Amino acid sequence: MLKMKEVCQFNSLRNERILSGEKGLENRVTGAMVMEAIDIEEWGREGQVLLTSNYAFEGLTVEQINRFFVSANEMGIAGIIFKKNRLVNRVPDYFIENCDKYNLPLIEVNKKLTYEEIINEILKSLINRNALLLQSYYDNHQEFIQLMMNQAGIEDILATLNKLINIPVSLLEKVEGELTGTDDSFHNYTVQNKISAEQKEQVKADYNQFILNYVREGQTYQSTLIAFPIPSLGHEEYELLLHGVERSLSDMDFMAVTNTVIAIQTELVKRYTLNQQNKSRLNELVSDLMYGRLTKTEDVQEAVRLLKINPAKSYRIIQFYFKSSDKDCSAAAINRFTDTLVYLFNSSFADVFYATRQEKISFIVSADNLTISEIKRKVEDSLEYLASHKMHNHIQSHITISNDVSVENLSEGYRQAVDTQKIMTMWDDTTSIVSYQDLGLYQLFVETDNLESLNRFVPELIRELSQSNPDLLKTLYVFINTNQNYSEAADTLFVHPKTVRYRINRLKELYHIDFKNPEEMLRYNIAMRIIKLTPCKQ
Numbered sequence: 432m433l434k435m436k437e438v439c440q441f442n443s444l445r446n447e448r449i450l451s452g453e454k455g456l457e458n459r460v461t462g463a464m465v466m467e468a469i470d471i472e473e474w475g476r477e478g479q480v481l482l483t484s485n486y487a488f489e490g491l492t493v494e495q496i497n498r499f500f501v502s503a504n505e506m507g508i509a510g511i512i513f514k515k516n517r518l519v520n521r522v523p524d525y526f527i528e529n530c531d532k533y534n535l536p537l538i539e540v541n542k543k544l545t546y547e548e549i550i551n552e553i554l555k556s557l558i559n560r561n562a563l564l565l566q567s568y569y570d571n572h573q574e575f576i577q578l579m580m581n582q583a584g585i586e587d588i589l590a591t592l593n594k595l596i597n598i599p600v601s602l603l604e605k606v607e608g609e610l611t612g613t614d615d616s617f618h619n620y621t622v623q624n625k626i627s628a629e630q631k632e633q634v635k636a637d638y639n640q641f642i643l644n645y646v647r648e649g650q651t652y653q654s655t656l657i658a659f660p661i662p663s664l665g666h667e668e669y670e671l672l673l674h675g676v677e678r679s680l681s682d683m684d685f686m687a688v689t690n691t692v693i694a695i696q697t698e699l700v701k702r703y704t705l706n707q708q709n710k711s712r713l714n715e716l717v718s719d720l721m722y723g724r725l726t727k728t729e730d731v732q733e734a735v736r737l738l739k740i741n742p743a744k745s746y747r748i749i750q751f752y753f754k755s756s757d758k759d760c761s762a763a764a765i766n767r768f769t770d771t772l773v774y775l776f777n778s779s780f781a782d783v784f785y786a787t788r789q790e791k792i793s794f795i796v797s798a799d800n801l802t803i804s805e806i807k808r809k810v811e812d813s814l815e816y817l818a819s820h821k822m823h824n825h826i827q828s829h830i831t832i833s834n835d836v837s838v839e840n841l842s843e844g845y846r847q848a849v850d851t852q853k854i855m856t857m858w859d860d861t862t863s864i865v866s867y868q869d870l871g872l873y874q875l876f877v878e879t880d881n882l883e884s885l886n887r888f889v890p891e892l893i894r895e896l897s898q899s900n901p902d903l904l905k906t907l908y909v910f911i912n913t914n915q916n917y918s919e920a921a922d923t924l925f926v927h928p929k930t931v932r933y934r935i936n937r938l939k940e941l942y943h944i945d946f947k948n949p950e951e952m953l954r955y956n957i958a959m960r961i962i963k964l965t966p967c968k969q
């Protein structure tokens with residue numbers, strides 16, 4: 432990276448004076464331009480060195496001049512070279528004052544020095560540096576490509592970076608807190624505070640800097656750590672760490688880091704792909720068990736053996752039904768959500784097996800020594816974790832839990848979890864977690880072999896409303912379930928309370944419904960739930 436302090440050492444400028452703005456000598460230089468006008472917003476860009484002989488400033492007001500220097504500062508101009516001529520023998524005071532104010536290095540040059548000499552030296556230096564960086568990037572890239580072709584692991588990739596930049600490096604998996612690195616003695620540290628990090632042009636990814644206390648050989652000392660986030664496809668969160676950074680990293684160092692990040696990402700994608708292939712195979716085995724596809728005892732036993740399910744234990748089926756409130760939610764975001772959910776369940780339960788289908792994931796978990804309350808609490812903990820993470824908080828889910836079942840009866844547990852979901856839909860339930868035991872009397876509905884026989888409990892009035900006036904039936908259902916509160920029913924139906932009152936009066940007049948009779952209300956409520964449930968089972 433070319434800086435103003437290096438520009439001052441060019442042959443053409445070595446004997447010239449720096450009049451002000453010496454604090455800005457670290458400013459990065461990206462180019463040079465001769466000023467012809469002060470409309471810097473039209474042609475200026477960050478890192479430029481401006482060359483002028485005061486021609487552009489002749490006849491300007493103080494306000495116009497001040498506005499120019501404000502814009503130059505905001506834009507990130509690197510510095511100004513002022514060339515004296517036969518009409519201007521000294522740099523104006525306002526130039527010196529403004530350059531000092533905004534830390535813009537101001538270099539005074541004599542009239543014999545041409546603009547071409549100065550610009551050529553700046554551009555030559557920039558071109559040579561860019562060529563060197565490009566060659567460095569290519570050489571590093573080839574080295575990492577060779578590593579990947581040889582199927583080198585993370586350790587080899589880190590060792591290569593360590594060799595290139597001569598700094599201890601590690602890969603941190605933040606979820607598990609696992610560290611893999613070139614020097615384990617740097618893995619015992621505590622973060623003191625985060626410090627601002629200058630983002631390098633050569634590094635497209637953001638990175639963070641921290642002040643750490645390292646403990647090595649029983650002694651504590653302070654140093655800087657630089658962390659580069661590495662995106663992954665699974666639930667894991669990775670960072671590339673550079674330890675004990677006691678010097679400014681060069682552009683070539685950052686080029687090596689960029690290549691390392693690409694190589695690690697490639698390795699992580701390969702691991703993820705292999706894991707997905709294995710997951711897909713196990714997914715089908717779990718599905719076969721839960722859906723009752725395996726009719727032969729030996730087939731069930733083989734699936735249990737391959738999945739390493741303990742046949743002596745009892746299990747529950749826990750089903751997650753989820754959807755995203757973000758209409759643009761990608762398949763990758765859903766995969767990350769399910770991967771995180773699997774990780775959380777593996778952390779909470781002793782034995783976990785699962786199968787995924789679109790917006791549903793079914794878990795088989797060991798129920799031994801766990802009450803339903805304990806299972807619900809573990810599931811609630813997982814929901815809280817998901818809600819606390821920004822990447823998942825746009826996904827809403829609700830959960831159903833089966834009774835205890837044996838390995839041979841996993842399909843029965845799956846049916847219970849599915850039926851619980853259907854009853855929840857019938858209830859319009861917004862509860863996050865419901866078990867089959869929670870259904871109570873409604874278990875009779877879903878366990879009835881001939882669901883059509885339930886229709887005999889539906890009064891003729893409800894059947895007639897269902898066929899001829901579904902709006903009145905829906906109003907009756909909502910009105911009863913909001914304790915006959917007109918305002919709450921109106922809010923639920925998205926209508927005016929007067930509309931609800933009108934419909935209820937119509938029900939009273941046409942069908943002589945007695946809303947003060949609790950037995951009658953109970954009959955109608957049960958009947959309407961049967962009406963809602965029946966289509967689900969057909």
